[in-house]
Amino acid sequence: MADGEMTGAEMVIKALLDQGVDVIFGYPGGAVLPIYDALFQQNSLRHILVRHEAGAVHAAEGYARSTGKVGVVLVTSGPGATNCVTGLTDALMDSIPVVCLTGQVPTHLIGNDAFQEADTVGITRPCTKHNYLIKHIDDLSRIIHEAFYVAKAGRPGPVVVDIPKDIVINEGVYKNHAGAVHRSYQPTVKGDPTHIQQAVELLASAKRPIIYAGGGVINSGPAASQLLTNFAQMTGYPVTLTVMGLGAYPASDPQFLGMLGMHGTYEANMAMAECDVMLAIGSRFDDRITGRLDAFSQGSKKIHVDIDPSSINKNVHVDVPIVGDVGYVLEDMTKFWKSKLRRPDAGAIDAWWKQIDKWRKKNSLAYKNSKKLIKPQYALERLYAQIKERDVYITTEVGQHQMWAAQFLKFEKPNHWMTSGGLGTMGYGLPAAVGVQIAHPDALVIDVAGEASIMMNIQEMSTIAQYRLPVKVFILNNGYMGMVRQWQEFFHGGRYSETYMDSLPDFVKLAESFGAKGLRATKPEEVDDVIAEMIETETAVIVDMVVDPEENVYPMIPAGAAHYEMKLGAGDAVDGQPTEDGMVLV
Amino acid sequence: MVQAKVSARRTKGGRSAQGEVVEFGVESHTIAVIVDNEAGVLARVIGLFSGRGYNIDSLTVAEVDVADHLSRITVVTSGTPMIIEQIKAQLNRLVPVHKVTDLTTEGPHVERELALIKVTGSGEKRVESLRIAEIFRARVVDSTNNSFVFEMTGAPSKIYAFINLMVPLGLVDVSRTGVVAISRGAEPF
Numbered sequence: 015m016a017d018g019e020m021t022g023a024e025m026v027i028k029a030l031l032d033q034g035v036d037v038i039f040g041y042p043g044g045a046v047l048p049i050y051d052a053l054f055q056q057n058s059l060r061h062i063l064v065r066h067e068a069g070a071v072h073a074a075e076g077y078a079r080s081t082g083k084v085g086v087v088l089v090t091s092g093p094g095a096t097n098c099v100t101g102l103t104d105a106l107m108d109s110i111p112v113v114c115l116t117g118q119v120p121t122h123l124i125g126n127d128a129f130q131e132a133d134t135v136g137i138t139r140p141c142t143k144h145n146y147l148i149k150h151i152d153d154l155s156r157i158i159h160e161a162f163y164v165a166k167a168g169r170p171g172p173v174v175v176d177i178p179k180d181i182v183i184n185e186g187v188y189k190n191h192a193g194a195v196h197r198s199y200q201p202t203v204k205g206d207p208t209h210i211q212q213a214v215e216l217l218a219s220a221k222r223p224i225i226y227a228g229g230g231v232i233n234s235g236p237a238a239s240q241l242l243t244n245f246a247q248m249t250g251y252p253v254t255l256t257v258m259g260l261g262a263y264p265a266s267d268p269q270f271l272g273m274l275g276m277h278g279t280y281e282a283n284m285a286m287a288e289c290d291v292m293l294a295i296g297s298r299f300d301d302r303i304t305g306r307l308d309a310f311s312q313g314s315k316k317i318h319v320d321i322d323p324s325s326i327n328k329n330v331h332v333d334v335p336i337v338g339d340v341g342y343v344l345e346d347m348t349k350f351w352k353s354k355l356r357r358p359d360a361g362a363i364d365a366w367w368k369q370i371d372k373w374r375k376k377n378s379l380a381y382k383n384s385k386k387l388i389k390p391q392y393a394l395e396r397l398y399a400q401i402k403e404r405d406v407y408i409t410t411e412v413g414q415h416q417m418w419a420a421q422f423l424k425f426e427k428p429n430h431w432m433t434s435g436g437l438g439t440m441g442y443g444l445p446a447a448v449g450v451q452i453a454h455p456d457a458l459v460i461d462v463a464g465e466a467s468i469m470m471n472i473q474e475m476s477t478i479a480q481y482r483l484p485v486k487v488f489i490l491n492n493g494y495m496g497m498v499r500q501w502q503e504f505f506h507g508g509r510y511s512e513t514y515m516d517s518l519p520d521f522v523k524l525a526e527s528f529g530a531k532g533l534r535a536t537k538p539e540e541v542d543d544v545i546a547e548m549i550e551t552e553t554a555v556i557v558d559m560v561v562d563p564e565e566n567v568y569p570m571i572p573a574g575a576a577h578y579e580m581k582l583g584a585g586d587a588v589d590g591q592p593t594e595d596g597m598v599l600v
Numbered sequence: 601m602v603q604a605k606v607s608a609r610r611t612k613g614g615r616s617a618q619g620e621v622v623e624f625g626v627e628s629h630t631i632a633v634i635v636d637n638e639a640g641v642l643a644r645v646i647g648l649f650s651g652r653g654y655n656i657d658s659l660t661v662a663e664v665d666v667a668d669h670l671s672r673i674t675v676v677t678s679g680t681p682m683i684i685e686q687i688k689a690q691l692n693r694l695v696p697v698h699k700v701t702d703l704t705t706e707g708p709h710v711e712r713e714l715a716l717i718k719v720t721g722s723g724e725k726r727v728e729s730l731r732i733a734e735i736f737r738a739r740v741v742d743s744t745n746n747s748f749v750f751e752m753t754g755a756p757s758k759i760y761a762f763i764n765l766m767v768p769l770g771l772v773d774v775s776r777t778g779v780v781a782i783s784r785g786a787e788p789f
Contacts, residue, residue: 135640136640136643139643139644139647140647143695144694144696147639149639168693169693198695198696198697198698199695199696201693322693323692323693324686324689324690324692326689327682327685328689331682
């Protein structure tokens with residue numbers, strides 16, 4: 015516990031170091047010059063200069079999701095802070111722990127429309143878990159430590175600390191508050207034993223059980239994923255994962271039914287519809303999963319394990335709610351299960367698996383390959399074949415490529431899959447890949463992108479060049495904003511309004527202009543070699559994989575449909591106009 | 601004495617204590633929230649309600665514990681039971697919130713509001729308004745040749761009833777504080 019007189023800027027750095035931070039992502043500006051000056055004069059805290067503040071927040075998110083640590087951002091006042099809003103909203107929706115330090119004009123100028131002033135606390139209030147404006151140097155060290163606590167405790171989320179410039183110039187006494195607990199905010203982590211026992215009883219008596227796990231398992235830490243795997247294998251029950259939960263259960267295991275939801279596998283969605291006991295663990299019954307709420311899994315009893323009590327009974331009524339950290343709850347559930355005398359009905363479970371196998375035979379992820387055009391699914395299958403033996407991390411942008419990546423790339427461990435699930439932010443993948451590569455310098459990091467999404471934060475190629483990050487950008491280039499075009503094809507009579515990506519850059523030349531290697535494949539026979547070359551190249555690479563422009567993602571639960579009403583292919587195409595309720599859904 | 605409809609709190613359709621028509625299944629709840637008295641907390645609570653589309657029928661806030669810097673926010677909100685549960689859960693997960701108490705479900709409680717009511721008139725109407733004010737135990741805090749300002753404290757339904765009676769007698773303006781509430785008995789909420 016080191017106390018001492020120092021400037022506010024030095025306190026910021028000391029507080030970050032005391033919290034175990036070793037790298038921050040940021041962009042300087044007038045209001046944070048003193049902090050950058052203090053950064054320059056030390057060597058323990060590393061700073062990664064991005065090229066847009068949105069990139070800083072997404073990089074911090076990628077860093078946080080791939081390591082389990084809190085991601086840290088440092089930006090200036092006014093436009094620096096407002097540029098973070100998208101990233102902060104993304105972190106809030108996906109429950110990623112991020113601490114964002116924003117500069118602010120001096121305290122006596124606040125409210126005066128000063129140069130580069132913005133009401134950061136007011137603007138970020140709805141899009142952060144909590145935020146602070148530091149009014150006095152004596153509060154600085156306490157608040158920064160509290161920000162880390164709030165970002166990590168309970169359901170993780172983003173926290174903004176707004177620091178006026180006069181505070182960082184002033185001198186004060188630093189106090190190390192690392193490890194201090196907040197006086198009122200103390201989320202429950204241990205589940206209620208009565209409810210846990212009820213849940214285990216229900217599961218043991220199930221004839222058609224399903225385990226539906228999500229991002230909360232990843233947030234709880236790698237141990238939680240291991241506990242989930244052990245629990246599932248002990249019970250022999252089928253497991254499905256949301257897009258945010260991929261990796262929590264090994265994808266190659268036969269008990270894994272694939273991802274569920276709007277673009278999930280047929281067997282996963284049908285199992286959710288026909289089950290009699292559903293264990294929702296670290297997931298939140300998002301509308302992509304449930305489809306039409308009044309038709310969602312009508313006949314089943316639901317157990318919901320979540321650390322956030324406001325998540326429980328929000329969309330879907332559950333029978334056994336358990337508030338707690340999924341790691342602790344799984345431990346207790348495993349103990350109760352082992353101590354029980356009653357065993358599951360082996361005959362019924364066997365029959366359930368036979369039904370699931372019948373659904374699996376639909377082979378819902380099948381696609382018609384082509385000898386002339388590269389199919390995006392084929393490109394991802396070939397990518398997976400070449401990366402599966404490696405220590406690889408995947409980030410994605412948002413859209414069709416993201417769904418295909420979720421369907422065709424398989425994850426055996428958590429923290430290797432970074433995607434924007436809740437907010438669906440295009441432009442997430444490239445800066446997130448920066449964050450992941452910084453955290454894992456020797457790993458293979460691949461951003462699976464669409465040509466529309468990659469343009470949103472393309473400036474981060476400069477960051478990649480500066481720090482010599484060997485990030486691989488794998489663009490599935492179909493010349494359209496794919497997912498939007500798919501919806502326009504199904505729901506708006508094929509009127510492709512503003513979804514054609516005109517005037518795209520030559521991605522190979524673009525890569526070279528940033529000092530990276532550019533590769534292109536236009537024919538199926540070129541795919542394997544391009545992928546191999548991408549992996550073997552020691553520098554950054556952009557791969558322009560030119561794919562079939564009008565391929566659609568299947569299966570699909572159309573907007574407004576029930577979650578068992580999946581369209582499985584072009585033959586099964588969405589006919590006529592959807593209902594009015596369906597048309598208003600995103 | 602005119603009896604106002606005090607059916608309010610758990611109306612399944614009908615009129616609330618404030619007098620508005622309430623839909624079927626929608627209930628009115630009075631929720632007390634103890635929060636840190638720090639800048640922006642009220643904005644945070646109101647932002648929560650507006651951001652998620654919940655109703656605020658009335659809201660009052662004041663510091664209640666100087667030593668510990670705590671304030672009490674009393675909100676009257678309405679919604680289906682599932683929405684009310686969501687509101688309480690969402691309030692509970694705000695970092696500066698210490699305690700959320702739903703006075704409507706916890707048990708008997710006292711609700712009071714203060715109103716200043718301005719009535720203009722002369723002759724018979726003026727006398728009648730004064731007589732009714734006496735019956736309701738409202739005090740006259742301002743008086744001119746042709747106007748009165750009445751100050752009244754009471755349950756929201758009583759205030760609503762008084763205002764209704766003043767309308768034909770020359771009601772000009774009303775200023776209300778909103779509801780404060782506290783539980784009956786020894787429990788500290």
